[in-house]
Amino acid sequence: MTEHHLSTPLSEEDVRMLEAGDVVFLSGVIYSARDKAHALIRRAGTPVSLQGSALYHCGPLIQEGRVLSAGPTTSSRMARYTDEMLEMGVRAIIGKGGLPPEPFRGRAVYLAYPGGCGAAAARKLEVLAVHLSELGMAESLWTFRAKDFGPLIVAIDSQGRNLYQEARE
């Protein structure tokens, strides 16, 4: 259980050294996206560059540009988009509940943030910008500046290890 402090943009080397069970604290720019933003990106392309990015499955509670609560949403609803997000350069998907591990192999990781811990997350995130705001608060693509955002548990690593599967067996 090694602890890593990383910053975005993430390189392939950054994510390949992470092993399932490691804990990451992430700084730099991260993007939130959930159901509607994924569907819109598939249809119309991404409004931000996702090269080396961390994509957070999160529908935050925001008031006047301030993050009030911002824990993860269930990733499995976005499973159908994993491949194309990783093709666009996403190196880390942050969420809860896990995803099928195959698309991550050799190039990306899945990081789990403790579900329900939105108030704690809000202390580590600051709003930089918002895209796709026509989708509403929860569904917009928010650009956050993260400062030591974590604990993020490496739940699926780039070697194919999957802590969720191990726990179910």
Next chain:
Amino acid sequence: MRERVVEATVQALQKAETSLPDWVLQRIRDAAARESRPLARQHLQFMLENVAIAGQERLPLCQDTGLPIFQVRMGRELKLDFDLQEAIADGVRKATRLVPLRPNAVHPQSRCNSQDNTGLRMPDIIMDYEAGGSLSITAFPKGAGSENMSLVAMLNPADDPFDFIVESVRERAANACPPLFLGIGLGGSFDLSARLAKHALLDMDGKKEDEEEQALLQRINRLGIGPMGLGGDTTALGLRIKKAYCHTASLPVAINFQCWANRKATEVIL
């Protein structure tokens, strides 16, 4: 009186969103003390820390402030000269601005968001009648993560419902923000089983599980799913079973999943 109902709704939501009942916190603390896996223990401690932050800052502990579900307990002697559904809806609209709540309620097809957490048949109000002239409102905001994992199954009477429950929890728990509270409805009809399961969650108040519930809870915790599905001894923190007679050819089972953030607050009006 209408104004008191509106205010009680706001108060109950405010409290439910920014804190957890003492008995829920106690169960998380007890589980953290028992938990043998360091990662699982750290998760439970982080959850407690998060609740403390939410309390200090008076902010929703989870960004999913839920779908507005209420239980109203009302005395049979009480007569109201206003529309209770509308009064509680007004309270929800006010709480959405004040707490604040994330606007979550959408039309099921257009997915158009009302922006105030109300809409067709929303808030959902569960009425329970009792003797006398009392009136209380319990806010039970229900997040989608755990509600989405809930299910009703019409089993064959020859099936073992507890095996079915354990296997369903194995498959679904990780997405529902474990450690879980599980409301089980056993018997009745298709929809009665679901109502029993919801009532089982509403009734939970920290009282120890009976023998049958304890045995099922232990089986579930032996699965090793753990906090957030990442492995550990703590998969469920509480479980209640409510039963009803069913048709001789039926065995309905409903499982209402509730995440660790078992948010619930009651305001007594009368």
